[in-house]
Amino acid sequence: MEWSRLTEVVASGLPVDNQEPETPEYRRSFTWAMHHRSQELAQQVAKQVSMKSARLFLDLGGGPGTYALAFLKANPQLQATVMDRPAALEVAQALAKRDSVGSRLSLQAGNFINDKIAGIYDIVWYSNVLHIYSPSENLKVFRKIRRALKPGGRLIIQDTFLEDPQGLRPLEANLFAVTMLLYTDTGNTYPFQDVRKWLHKAGLSRTRLIRLKKGTGDWEGQLLEARRPVSS
Numbered sequence: 001m002e003w004s005r006l007t008e009v010v011a012s013g014l015p016v017d018n019q020e021p022e023t024p025e026y027r028r029s030f031t032w033a034m035h036h037r038s039q040e041l042a043q044q045v046a047k048q049v050s051m052k053s054a055r056l057f058l059d060l061g062g063g064p065g066t067y068a069l070a071f072l073k074a075n076p077q078l079q080a081t082v083m084d085r086p087a088a089l090e091v092a093q094a095l096a097k098r099d100s101v102g103s104r105l106s107l108q109a110g111n112f113i114n115d116k117i118a119g120i121y122d123i124v125w126y127s128n129v130l131h132i133y134s135p136s137e138n139l140k141v142f143r144k145i146r147r148a149l150k151p152g153g154r155l156i157i158q159d160t161f162l163e164d165p166q167g168l169r170p171l172e173a174n175l176f177a178v179t180m181l182l183y184t185d186t187g188n189t190y191p192f193q194d195v196r197k198w199l200h201k202a203g204l205s206r207t208r209l210i211r212l213k214k215g216t217g218d219w220e221g222q223l224l225e226a227r228r229p230v231s232s
């Protein structure tokens with residue numbers, strides 16, 4: 001159990017598997033696990049987030065595309081793209097093939113930290129990715145997202161957030177930060193206020209929380225939304 005290696009990780013400043021490069025096999029099995037974790041939740045979340053006036057949707061770091069497929073199901077006018085690494089997209093492709101809405105899903109292979117995000121979207125969905133990256137990396141991604149959004153378009157973030165400025169609540173978000181310390185180079189969990197500041201710095205505005213029905217989201221039932229200003 002990697003938690004027993006916490007002292008080593010804190011002392012070295014490196015995650016537990018820093019010697020092993022990620023293999024496509026690992027990424028594929030991780031991506032299937034993501035799908036099994038979120039397939040029920042995604043249907044429930046998709047029913048609660050209005051996308052009536054949207055046409056083009058990007059699931060950034062969308063992995064298996066479970067959320068993209070759920071939003072396609074709930075919104076017949078929508079076309080969706082999942083951007084992720086090639087091995088993750090193999091899973092998304094397999095799932096899209098067996099889903100009646102899969103013909104409205106496109107795949108974009110790439111690394112959104114280094115590569116350009118292709119296309120212009122009404123909505124960018126950034127789910128369970130914020131916690132993998134540092135504040136400066138997330139700021140860089142938010143700037144790219146702003147450029148990938150139509151004026152007035154929306155970024156919607158699903159993640160676990162700390163709710164108080166001291167970063168003590170909720171306990172689960174703090175425990176998850178330890179997991180990020182163990183497994184990622186720069187990941188963490190962040191207070192809402194910090195994420196809002198990065199969003200504004202990246203040129204996104206009108207931030208608001210979307211509250212989900214209890215027990216229906218991946219985390220504490222809150223999504224964070226921001227918009228590209230109409231005039232930018």
Ligand SMILES: C[S@@+](CC[C@H](N)C(=O)[O-])C[C@H]1O[C@@H](n2cnc3c(N)ncnc32)[C@H](O)[C@@H]1O
Pocket residue numbers: 031034035038060061062063064066067083084085088110111112113114126127128129132
């Ligand atoms: C924790 S999973 C979340 C998957 C999905 N968004 C969800 O909520 O179920 C994070 C995903 O982000 C992808 N990802 C992380 N960094 C990425 C990058 N720089 N470029 C492309 N994909 C990335 C990973 O491959 C993985 O599929």
